[in-house]
Amino acid sequence: MKTFALSRHKGEGTPDVAGFFDPRTFSIQYVVSDPATQQCAIIDPVLDFDEKSGATATFSADKLLAYIEQEGLSVAWILDTHPHADHFSAAHYLQGKTGAPTAIGQHVTKVQALWKDIYHWPEMPADGRQWDTLFAEGDTFKIGKLDARVLYSPGHTLASITYVIGDAAFVHDTLFQPDFGTARADFPGGSAKALWDSIQQILSLPDQTRLFTGHDYMPDDREPEWQSSVAEQRAHNPHLVGKSQDDYIALRHKRDSELPMPKLILHALQVNTQGGRLPAPEANGKRYLKIPLDALEGAAWE
Structure with missing residues (x-):
């Protein structure tokens, strides 16, 4: 199985993009680098967790x-x-290894407030202090000489953002590969209407913009893939071709009603709303996750 691919830069101001596929979670981690300065950014890193044994x-x-x-x-x-x-998220671990600043979208505070209530976690800070930078729509930053900017892309979550770095856009869980479709919008705080609007904003980028997805589920047992283009998505994505906004919302609602919740959602959100920090050790030196029962209604059973 292919678990690594390098997408080379296409001229000045464009990045090299190394993608690392994680078969356990179907996730892709990225190292995005500036060939001119050798500076890079890490996007969506994975901290390994085995739910059967509790091992990290x-x-x-x-x-x-x-x-x-x-x-x-x-x-x-x-x-x-x-x-x-x-x-x-391995963001906290990697910061300890590299000293680099961490960042996420500013609306993470809304997600923190939502999950603070679900977990009944009154002492949890919900002001985004767990990251060094909270990005807003239109914010810009640099990776070496590369220009990067932020699009606010809600729908899958309240806090989702897209990073546009040179000719590459990291679209997380909005679009999947053109043969698979788009992301679900039924998590707490999700919205099919907002997701449609976010996708339209992404597809307004230039046709040859390289789009890098957050997951790949390998339909028809093909090899993992995670790169496409705006033009390819417009031409081939089955959730978008020939669809109006109303069509898309109806499709998304029907599809989401048939999907079980991700198996790690209740484990992961109490770590990821803390910037990838594991729970503090208790008196015996062990860390414990808190799993609320019957907290997420309406999900299909597997």
Whole structure:
């Protein structure tokens, strides 16, 4: 199975994009680098977790560090596109290894407030202090000489953002590959209407913009893929071709009603709303997750 691919830069001001596929969670981690300065950003890193044993590990994140060392890169940013529901974020671990600042979208505070209530966690800080930077729509920053900007892309979650870095856009869980469709919008705070609007904003980027997705589910047992273009999505995505906004919302509602919740959602959100920090050890030195029962209504049973 293909678990790594490098998408080379296409001229000045465009990045090299290394994608690392995690078969356990179907997630893709990215190292986005400036060929001119060798500075890079890490996007959506995975902290390994086995729900059967409760074990955590850093295998996936350490692969990123090994690649960064091999290529002689320096880490300028550690970026999450949103608080993930299907894997733990390795942002906090990687900050400890690299010293690079962490960032996420400013509306993460809304997600924190929502999940603080679900977990009945009154002492949880819900002001975004767990990250160094909270990005707003239109904010800009640099990775070496690369220009990067932020699009606010809600719908999948209240806090989802897209990073546009040169000719590459990291679209998290809005669009999947053109043969698969689009992301679900039924998580707490999700909205099919908002997701449609976010997708339209992404598809207004230039046709040849490289789009990098957050997951791939390998329809028809094909190899994992995570790169497409705006033009390919417009031409081939089955959830979008020939669809109006009303068509899309109806399709999304029907499809979401048939999907079970991600198996790690209740585990992951209490870690990811804390910037990838695991719960503090208790008196016996062990860490514990808190799983609320009957908290998420309406999900299909597997």
